[in-house]
Amino acid sequence: KASQLPLLSHFAEHCPLLFWKKLCVNPEVFDKILDQISGHLVFQNQSNNKQLPILIQLTIFLYHAGHYRNTYLLVGTVVNCTHCVIATLLDWHDKFVYIPGAQSEEM
Structure with missing residues (x-):
């Protein structure tokens, strides 16, 4: 829910497990992905219709991908x-x- 977005900042700082339960990534991974995708051309809009901030778009995507609902x-x-x-x-x-190799302990 959009009304819960401010809680994510609190969760990231004080309750990382709750952050992970909402978005299925830890706060550090979220920040790294956000840093990497922020300069991409797809987020530059020449239209009169403004896009949502990238942070919110990434949050929506991760929530949707992790919970299969909208x-x-x-x-x-x-x-x-x-x-x-x-x-x-x-x-x-x-x-x-990253796909671990067949002999990897991560498999």
Whole structure:
């Protein structure tokens, strides 16, 4: 819910486990992804319709990806945020996506 966005800052600083439960990443990972995608062209808008801040778009995407629902958001908003974030992640695929090897202890 958009009304819960201010809580994420509190969770990031004081209750990282609650932050992770909402977005399925820890605050440090969230900040690194945000730093990496912030300069991407998909977030530059020449239209009269302003985009949501990148922080909010990333939050919506992570929540949606982690919980498979979009309650309290218009479907179009979820789709637009998801498209923007996915476009940047695809451009950075090799940097963001790590697949452990078959012999890795992480498997």
